[in-house]
Amino acid sequence: MSDDGSPADAPTTGSLGRSVRRKEDQRLVTGHGHYVTDVELPRMRHVAFLRSPYGHARITGVDAAAAREAGYRVFTGEDFAHVALRAQSALPSYVETDQPVLAYEKACFAGEPVAAVVAADRYRAEDGLELVEVDYEALPATVCAWDEPTEPVHPEAPDNVLLQRTFDAGSVSDAFAAADLVVERELVTNRHAGNPMECRAGVALWDAAAGKLTFWNGTQVPHIVRNMVAELMGLPEGNVRVIAPDVGGGFGVKAVLYPEDVALCLMAREMPGIPLKWVEDRAEHLLAATHARDHRYLMKAGFSAEGRLLAVEADVTCNVGAYSVYPWTAGIEPLMAGGLLSGPYKLENYRCTVRGVATNTAPSGPYRGVARPASVFAMEAMFDHAATRLGIDPIEIRRRNVITPEDIPYKMPSRLVDDSGHYAECLDKALDALGYDVLRAEQERRRGTDEPPIGIGVALYNELTGLGRAASAGPRMPFRTGHDACTVRMNPDGRVTVISGVTSQGQGLETTMAQIVADAIGVPYEDVDVRIGDTDEALWGFGAFSSRQAVIGGGAAHNTALAVKDKVLDLAAGLIEAAVDDLRIENGEVYVVGEPKPQISVAEVARVAYLESNRLPEGIEPGLDATRFFDPIRGAFAAGAQVAAIEVDRVTGELRILKYVCVEDAGRAMHPQIVDGQIAGSIAQGLGGAMYEHLVYDEAGNLSTGTLLDYLMPTSAEIPDMVIGHVSHPAANPLGVRGVGEGGTLGPNAVLAGALHDALGIDIDTLPISPASVWKELQ
Amino acid sequence: MKCAPFDYVRASSVEEVVKVLAESDGDGKILAGGQSLVPVLALRMARPSVLVDVNRIPGLGAIRPSGDAVEVGALVRHSRLVEQTNHPLLAEAARWIGHTAIRARGTAGGSVAHADPSAELPVVAVGTGATATVAGPSGVRSVAAEDLFLSALVTSLDEDEMITGLRFPLPTRWGFAEFARRHGDFALVTAVVTELGGAVRITLGGVASVPQRAAHAEQVLADGGTAREAARAAADEIDPTADLHGSAPFRRAIAGEMVRRALAQAGIGQE
Incomplete structure (x- = not known):
């Protein structure tokens, strides 16, 4: 990052373009932030949720008598059976399904809330959970989205497919027939949790006299929450007030309205004047907050002998979990994957079928970078593989295919319009900062010695940001977020x-x-x-x-x-x-x-x-x-390039990042330090996903990685220093800005897999990259 | 993730600890640094009826050189093991325990009594031939580390006994190598090499339910073999199990490599 956080050409008047002192830091860094957890109100009671221990089970009985006798207020699924979360989309293949507030007929994933207990504090509430008896009749669980289901998650979708769509442009069969090289790979990406520092939280208070609900919620989307809660509870929207105080990270998992949120509000209406508080703990977060990135890409790409990309045919399956996430739908990941798979590369012939498949796992939802960390990995793997087979430098093959400023506006085969084109400029600047030629020479020198081999990886991406009404129409939900x-x-x-x-x-x-x-x-x-x-x-x-x-x-x-x-x-x-x-x-x-x-x-x-x-x-x-x-109507694409050099311990399979570089086009950087912080944080999150984070279910649908002892989050010790550079091409919106919140997550999977391919000639088909997986490839 | 109800006793003497534990009919637990106990309490995987807090008991926090060994009180925190210079192997091993916050609270006695097969101190205890001083209803006894660990999280201590101190012999040469997914994680494999009275011991953590001596590898060295040969023997003689972080063959390979590195650090068996 720059020394004082400001570029040399910072303006001399005004505050934009300068790293002015952040308004919120006085309170946040001195411990005066006010989060939902800090909300303390008279007569407040605490809520704990009883969660299904089964991945898939019929619920044959719920007996709360003992808990009620002990003085607990208990709510069960039957209490709220009249309310269902039903994510809507007008896409023709979409199968609408209901998500209950508290499961009552059957539980569809381990961790799904089944009952709620209200007590004076959280300790007692959890004591109360032990007094609620639920009878389950286990059903066969489906965990992997590309396995045949034995028992569908929803009767409406016997094959578990909640949504399927094919993107089609040009003629892939003609293009493959004309291709000199056809590359095929099957790539599988790892399931992640969002894991913001502050987990989910809510306090709901019903004022019976005014008929008004106040809901303090650690959410990214308070107006959406107000709109949905009012609709689900049959309240005038003006009688619902949603307050998102300080919120400690979101990354997408807090852009969802969850059954726990709705339960809290419904319970509050049953207990007028008593504020009900629920603060999610880390175990609940790993179990029941939305997951992401559990995908399989069957990729086929055709190239000319000169390395021109002629066609891409892909079949993308996204594990969307037990429910179509509310309100974004099961389309959120598959549609993004299909729409952006070709990335910043020129492509005329494209056929890509994407599908969202329900399984007995936690619902998938938006998570920083939505699908692109996986789709960029899949696309870049095509180039790395083709470069080796055609004997073309991996940087050069990308240069021959990337969208250039002269191509702008460029209509991608998914019909999204790229307004950037500055990928080669980002790449040049990134390679400069990396010291590409010096590293290539050092790589050569080490060949044939005992020293650890060096590899260089690269990823280019076009991050679609700030989507206006035309660009946000994809999932065809009953609202436009432009x-x-x-x-x-x-x-x-x-x-x-x-x-x-x-x-x-x-x-x-x-x-x-x-x-x-x-x-x-x-x-x-x-x-x-x-x-x-x-x-x-x-x-x-x-x-x-x-x-x-x-x-x-x-x-x-x-x-x-x-x-x-x-x-x-x-x-x-x-x-x-x-x-x-x-x-x-x-x-x-x-x-x-x-x-x-x-x-x-x-x-x-x-x-x-x-x-x-x-x-x-x-x-x-x-x-x-x-x-x-x-409303900007369209979106603003942010160009990005990430490159890194790694060295690999051939004995243990460990990789060490020698240097990591990212260059992005933020358009006009309004606050350079915030921009750099966004990029650094998202790269760190991307590296975590590439190397450490992995949610694993066993065959019965039990989460094997239920604590942070098993679900490995990167710490500062695992994240290398990085070099962040910028190019600046203002976008066509009033401030000339392009979004920078997510782009960093898009590169690391592709960069590290490419670097390993470059260092050792091995193909990384399954993420995350671990010492064990690299070691296995080396045997 | 909140613990179930329990009674709490803040003990002021070892005798009081033993008495409370005995009265609890095996349902009591000692609370020292709490770094392993508190998480399992919060997950309700442990539900003791009474917690006996030993943190205020005087006299259990000293580190004392004693002849060819170093005596470590049960309440010595890992961060103090890192800082002390009397036993360099202990200092090195303690550096690998968790993170700063964990090392600031976690105790030597607690870590050994918890008997996690992937923790550092149990491996060092077996590797150095340490002995534990154990107080119980019938007085004080000494238990050799090799006799202490029965299986994962299980020791030969009775339910009303408490470790009050540990005696770690000083090796003439030593090496320590560990492999973990992230800095501060429990080890996939720990290798401790010690030379005691001219004999070389190789002890591995993370490859079995208790810290395991690599007897064949030790024999290879005794017979004049090289570190590489010993490392290969160690990899062959263990029987690790697979988990999320690696297959059995991977762990075997890593164990061999850690033995090789620890022997190199000790300067033993080098070609």
């Missing part, structure tokens, strides 16, 4: 309050929104405060997912701030009797063109707007505020 709202209020003292629909799980959105608004109006960054995460305050925001908030929430903040600026200028023009077009605002002062000294302060204008109506010019209303929506 827009966000923002409200900007200038207060009577000239300071500004921003009430934004964005949410933050640590990404520094308060800072970014303040920078955008401060610069758009022309007031100091310090004079802007941002309030987020409360649906009673913000008009609307879909929340954090798809690397959308800088683009969409940021665009809304920018446009809204400009509207307020216009109001300030109109009022100022009247007050100082100048032409509005001659006015500009800088650092909280209003200047007239040609005058070196300010004519009036923004604070004085604001005071007039609220307190001195006697000074209001003719035709100007009191107040200085505005609310605007923004």
Whole structure:
């Protein structure tokens, strides 16, 4: 990262482009953050969930009498059988299925909530769970999505396929017939958990007199939660208030409305005036929060002798778990995989069938990078393999196929439109930073010695970010997530309050929104405060997912701030009797063109707007505020290149990362330090997935990796120093920004597998890469 | 993930510990550093009726050189083993235990009594021929490390006995090598090489239910074999089981390599 976090060409005025001090850090780093766990209310009670110990079982009886006799309030599946979570999509092949709030007819995965106990504290609540007797009749479990099911998860889908779609462009059969080389691989990627530092959490409180529900929820998507909870509970949406206070990481797993969330709200309505709190522990998180990335790719690619990619045919199976995740549907991973598989490469002939298959495992959902860490791995494996077979340098073969700026706008075979094209530039810069030629020479020198062999791996990717209404239409859900709202209020003292629909799980959105608004109006960054995460305050925001908030929430903040600026200028023009077009605002002062000294302060204008109506010019209303929506319609592709050099211990199979480089196009980097932090964090998460993290079920559907002793998260000791570089090509949106929240996760699988192929000539077909798996390939 | 109810006694003497444990009819547990016990309590995999907190008992926290050995009190924390210079092998082994927070609380007596076959200190105990001082209702006895570990998490201690101290002989030469998935994880394989009174011991952790001497490999060295030959013998004589992190053949190969590295560090059997 750069020394002070700011690029050398940082602007001299305004806050955008500079690593200003983050607004949220004072409280977060001094222990004054306020998370759902910190919510303490009078009469509060604690909830624990009884979870199915079976992967698949009929529930033949639930006996809560002993628990009730001991004084516990107990809820079972029958209590909420009238409510079901039913993720909807208009895609023709999609099979709609219900997810119960608490399982009552059968349990479909180990860890599924079956009953809930309310007690004075969590210890007693867990004591109460031991008094609830559930009778199960075990059913055969299906764990692997590409095995034949013996007993379907849902009767509506006898083959367990909840969704299937074929992407088709050009003619793959003609192209394969003309190809000089056809490469075929079967690739399997590993199932992950999101594992934010703060697990899921909720506090629900029902005010019976007002008929109003308040739900403190550690969510990425408070407005979606409000909308869904109101619908599921039959409440007017205005009577539901969702508050997402500080949230400690999300990564997608908190962009889902879970049965536990709905249960908590339904239980609260049964216990008016008593706040009910549930804080997920790590064991529950690994069992029952959404999983991801359990995929198989059957890949076939045709190349010309010169290494041109002629055709790709793929069959992608995604294990979507027991339920179609609410509200995103079982399509979230397969559709993303099929839409983005060809990545930043030119391709005319493409046939790809994707399917989401239900199994008796925890539901799969959105997780940072959604499907792309797997699809990039699959695509890059084609190039690595073809390069070896054709005797072409692995870098060169990519150069011959990558989309260039001249190709823009480039319509991908899935009909998504790439607006970037700057992949080769990212690659060049990354190879420079890596010291490619020096490493190739060292690699050569080591051949034939006892020293550990060196390998170099590369991945290029196009990360689709900030999806507007046209780009977010893929899963055809009954809503489009292309827009966000923002409200900007200038207060009577000239300071500004921003009430934004964005949410933050640590990404520094308060800072970014303040920078955008401060610069758009022309007031100091310090004079802007941002309030987020409360649906009673913000008009609307879909929340954090798809690397959308800088683009969409940021665009809304920018446009809204400009509207307020216009109001300030109109009022100022009247007050100082100048032409509005001659006015500009800088650092909280209003200047007239040609005058070196300010004519009036923004604070004085604001005071007039609220307190001195006697000074209001003719035709100007009191107040200085505005609310605007923004939708970019399309998305903004962020180009990225990752390269790394590794060395391998031939005896133990361990790999050591010598150097890791990432170069991305963030468009205009609004806060360079936050951008670098996003990239570094997502690469670390990608490396964790490539080398350590793996959720494993046994054949009966029991999770074998139920604690962090078995599910290995990378720590700082496992993550190498990295070099992060940037290219900057502003996107076509008000701020010129491209999302950077997820791209880093897309590279590591492909980079490390490619580097091992380069070092040892071995093919990595199954992830994660472990010493044991490398050792096995070397025997 | 909250523990079931239990009674709590803060003991002020070893005699009190033994008395409470005896009265609990085998249902009591000693709480020292808590680094292994508390997680299994939280998972409700252990449900003792009473926890006897030994942390305030005086006199159990000393490290003392004693002739050709070092005496370590049961309550000595791993972080102090790292810092001490009297027993370099112990210091090296303790560096591999968990992370800073775990080493700050975890105790020598607790780790040995817990008898995790992948933990570092049990391997060092067997590798150095350590003895444990054990207090029970009928007084104090000494137990050799080799007689202490019966199987995974099972020792020959009676339910009303407590380890009060450990005596680790000082090897004339030693080597320590460990292989784990991540820094601070329990070992897939630990190899400890010690030279005691001219004889070389090779002890492996993580390959069986208790720390295991590689007798054939030791014999190879005694017969003048090289480290490589001994490593191969060690790999051949063990019978490791597969788990999520590696197959049996992989563990066997890693064990051989760790023995080779530990012997190299000790300067034994080098060509």
